[in-house]
Amino acid sequence: MLAGSLGVNPAETIQLQTGRWALKLLLLSLAITPVRRLTGWNVIIQFRRMVGLFAFFYATLHFAAYFAFDLNFAIDTMVTDVLKRPFIALGFTAFLLLIPLAVTSTKGWIRRLGKKWTQLHRLVYVAAVLATIHFAWKVKVFTGDPVYYALVLTLLLGFRVVWEVRRSRSSARAALASSR
Numbered sequence: 537m538l539a540g541s542l543g544v545n546p547a548e549t550i551q552l553q554t555g556r557w558a559l560k561l562l563l564l565s566l567a568i569t570p571v572r573r574l575t576g577w578n579v580i581i582q583f584r585r586m587v588g589l590f591a592f593f594y595a596t597l598h599f600a601a602y603f604a605f606d607l608n609f610a611i612d613t614m615v616t617d618v619l620k621r622p623f624i625a626l627g628f629t630a631f632l633l634l635i636p637l638a639v640t641s642t643k644g645w646i647r648r649l650g651k652k653w654t655q656l657h658r659l660v661y662v663a664a665v666l667a668t669i670h671f672a673w674k675v676k677v678f679t680g681d682p683v684y685y686a687l688v689l690t691l692l693l694g695f696r697v698v699w700e701v702r703r704s705r706s707s708a709r710a711a712l713a714s715s716r
Contacts (some may be wrong), residue, residue, distance in 0.1 A: 547605035554598035555627075555674075556681075559667050561591035563688050566664060570695045585641050588660070592638040595667075599631050623673035630666035633659045661696075664689055 542549040565588040572580050607613045618625050637657055639645070646653050668689050672682035 547601065551598060551601045551605065552674075554594050554601055555671065558591050558594035558598050559671055559685055561587055561594060562660070562664050562667060563685065563692065565591055566660065566689070566692045570692060570699075573699065589638060589641060592634050595631050595634055599628075623670050626666045626673065627670035630663040630670060633663040633666070637663075661693060665693075 565584055568580055568584040618628050668685050
């Protein structure tokens, strides 16, 4: 902004860039567990919360820019827009899903919620899918960045599915072997 490089439509540039960074950081936060599991580099896990909170921060900036620049802070217009435009509804839903994740990301909330914390934080996967579709529908182009983000998300979620299937098979084999 200070360099004057926001182009002819600064509001749109701010919205697009904050949204892109929110999505990039969300995907980066989802990449930390696979990197840790594949490399054994456990120290990286300490950055996951911070990266996730940065993703939420940029999502908040993205929403604030939309609310200020496009809607002039009119809540009734926002409700109409969410109901009328599916890509807005997806983005708004993704943002709403991130709010409880950001609020409950402290050690105190992790302790208070116990196992429910893990269940709650699985909403990040839904939010990431919704945010990726929101971006693709916004730019109306299904080449380039939207495809790359969708591919990265698919790989990250696919890794988790494969890891979980292997883990449960290994557990089942171990239980079978111990019962013999």
